[in-house]
Amino acid sequence: MAVREAFTVKTPLYEGPLDLLLELIEKRKLLINDISLAAVAEEYITKINALDALPVAETAQFIALAATLLLVKSRSLLPMLELSPDEERDIKELQYRLEVYKIIKEAGRGLSRLFGGAQLYEGSWREPEALFLPDKSATLESLRAAVNMLIEGFPQTLALPRVEVQRTISLEDMVENLSKRVTQAMRLSFKEFAGKKEKTEVIVGFLALLELVKQGIIRASQQKEFGDIMLESDSVSTPSYE
Structure with a gap:
């Protein structure tokens, strides 16, 4: 079975893994406003469209990272935006889920360091159990629709009306x-x-x-x-x- 190539972000300012992009932004080594999240999402959709089957685990990771980037960018672009109680609750829930995801990911890295090398003993082979099963309604089309909704929610640039002022002699x-x-x-x-x-x-x-x-x-x-x-x-x- 061929190993699937990891998704790589390619923008004028950054090229590399998506999780490293998030880490650089959180450490303020890159500005979130200089990264086009719409281009990143479109690039990922193009990649999964070329696959025979939907990579569920990889897609879940992408959505979590993209949601974090979207939250960071929204707050950067609209720092004084007043939110409704429902919107505040949704953002807190998203932050909670992203924190849980971050904890699990860090724990996974720790386990990799502990058990990634050669061990003194070799356990018996056991068929891995599925720890996550997607909803039966989850399809490529529903994922595409969800990503499109995410893109449509990005802050839009407002075009200010042009007014020509005639010069009046003093x-x-x-x-x-x-x-x-x-x-x-x-x-x-x-x-x-x-x-x-x-x-x-x-x-x-x-x-x-x-x-x-x-x-x-x-x-x-x-x-x-x-x-x-x-x-x-x-x-x-x-x-x-x-």
Whole structure:
């Protein structure tokens, strides 16, 4: 019987066994946010799809390790997330199961160190008993569905709406612009100055007009109500005919 090759994680930042990846993350030698758990799960699904039979023990180990990584990543991405009592209970139950799994795994390593080498005696062969029997409803499809649900539960990146803010000319800039135009033209109508400007700019232009009149820099006159406003300046420069 051929020995099945152990599952190896392959990402840009890490390549190796899944349990070693978890150990490095717990020791803060790798950042959980830099590892794509979706890619790891997809890679494992591809592997088991290529097998003739479902590797129950290996799959159970993968789910336990993946659940631990998911828990660590969720808390890293959402440290201030408020959970409901049911969600808190589910997380505590998951943590308890993962701690039990960790204890069993460490105990297994200890037994391997004690009995992994050559022994002074050799016991009689005994057919190993099944210590774990999967539920009869456990199939490859149900496992795939469970992993997909796990992936769908990963935190999603929220796309913030884009808002374009138009630049509005300041009153100071408008005062300077209007003063310059009146000085160059000697006599200028406000309607000519406003031209095809936006409504907001016309309002700022009118405020600039009032400020220049208040300071005595220009004079303003109006022949009739609601008529055009004529602007003149005492300080006249060379006219510009642009």
